[in-house]
Amino acid sequence: MKFILRLFDNLFWTLVIKGLNQLRRNKQFIVILTIPPTLQLILYGFALNPDIRNLKLGVVDYAQVQESRELLAAMTSNNIFILESILTSEKNLSRQVEEGALDIGIIIPPDFSRKLATKSATIQVFIDGVNANTAGIANNYINQMVQAYNNRLASTQISSPVLLQFVFLYNPGLTSSWFFLPGVMGLVLTLIATLASAVLVVREKDIGTLEQLLMTPSANWEILLSKMLPLGILLSGDVLLALTLARLVFGVPFRGNFFLFFALSGLYLLVGISLGILLGTISRSQQQVVLMSFFINVPIIQTSGAIAPVEAMPPFFQILSLFNPLRHYITIVRGILLKGVGLDVLWIHVLALIGFLLVFLLIGIRRFRNQLI
Incomplete structure (x- = not known):
């Protein structure tokens, strides 16, 4: 002591x-x-936070068929894209992207269902590229979602010789x-x-x-x-x-x-x-x-x-x-x-x-x- x-x-x-x-x-x-x-x-x-959420999505759906609705449902099933408005013309869609009211604009052609049944269908996507980082991430998200949609539509699949299983450690x-x-x-x-x-x-x-x-x-x-x-x-x-x-x-x-x-x-x-x-x-x-x-x-x-x-x-x-x-x-x-x-x-x-x-x-x-x- x-x-x-x-x-x-x-x-x-x-x-x-x-x-x-x-x-x-x-x-x-x-x-x-x-x-x-x-x-x-x-x-x-x-x-x-680099994660992109709540991107405002606008759609011009000329087809109005089950397949186009399923595509939109797949793209808005999470919080990445929020369906902000459904428009009737490309001009209105382009203007809203230009004004900043929308981040992403999608145009679905009228023959969407027929082309899907024959070979492939093309949709047009407008992305506001002012923020290049956000635009790049949004582009990747869209590609992933469309690929997942294509996989669900495929009637026959050829099994892959190599299967990948990802495990993310610690996070x-x-x-x-x-x-x-x-x-x-x-x-x-x-x-x-x-x-x-x-x-x-x-x-x-x-x-x-x-x-x-x-x-x-x-x-x-x-x-x-x-x-x-x-x-x-x-x-x-x-x-x-x-x-x-x-x-x-x-x-x-x-x-x-x-x-x-x-x-x-x-x-x-x-x-x-x-x-x-x-x-x-x-x-x-x-x-x-x-x-x-x-x-x-x-x-x-x-x-x-x-x-x-x-x-x-x-x-x-x-x-x-x-x-x-x-x-x-x-x-x-x-x-x-x-x-x-x-x-x-x-x-x-x-x-x-x-x-x-x-x-x-x-x-x-x-x-x-x-x-x-």
Whole structure:
């Protein structure tokens, strides 16, 4: 018992307790660390979704036969295409696509049933191509649905020598939010950790308490850690908040070890805080901190794989992303949440985060005593 009391009875822990008390009294700061991450997680979780749904479909059905109605039923059997209007002329259909009232327009010829019975029938499809990504996905959906319709119409089929059976691992339903939410968690933690820690350092300069800290007999690393630990404890609540929202709102599974996830999230928080402190030692005002944070965080987010897969990037940027701590953390989060893997798989990414932490701390310690010059 005496050993424990002696361990915590020193100047370093006094500085840590002082930092905790400062954060506890700053109610506005606590609100900033709670409300924006919640809104960002919910907003990005719903907004960053590549799945296309509710495309407005317009139809000119000159045939008016059972086969054409079955084709339209097949195309509107899910939420991809919504039958918005049934028109009587190609001119009206073309105008509505042009005005943006429709995304897809289909014209079924009057001899549709007869041509199906003889050989093949051609239907005309108009797609609004202003959004090239949406147009390409809609084109693929239409091809798949028409192919499924053709298979049902075929009276005889030749058995294929090779049959394919697909099994999707870790995400059987191909739910997009399961891919995006881990990335959004890392994105939000990066923004909050770097900006909050940098603002705290600059605020210490503004109110004059930083000079008092620099006059204490504490070592540079003790002063830095006394700033990092209280903020890391506070930000760990954001980790739990993000995980809770991911599970309850978006149904993201948790297949790994909770304590490993929480420990590695804490490690990444220290990386983000140390980067923020480094930015704070470079900046001379809170406005400069915001600009520097924007300059640093945007490339970090864009090359991390949080929004777009790393595999979709050019080879140069794939290599460059290896020097991005957020990429390693997102890989860790997706591995633990979706795959349930452990340190035997993730150790290389853990070592990368430790390396980033040491580099940021060493640079920050060297600059800390000289930042007022």
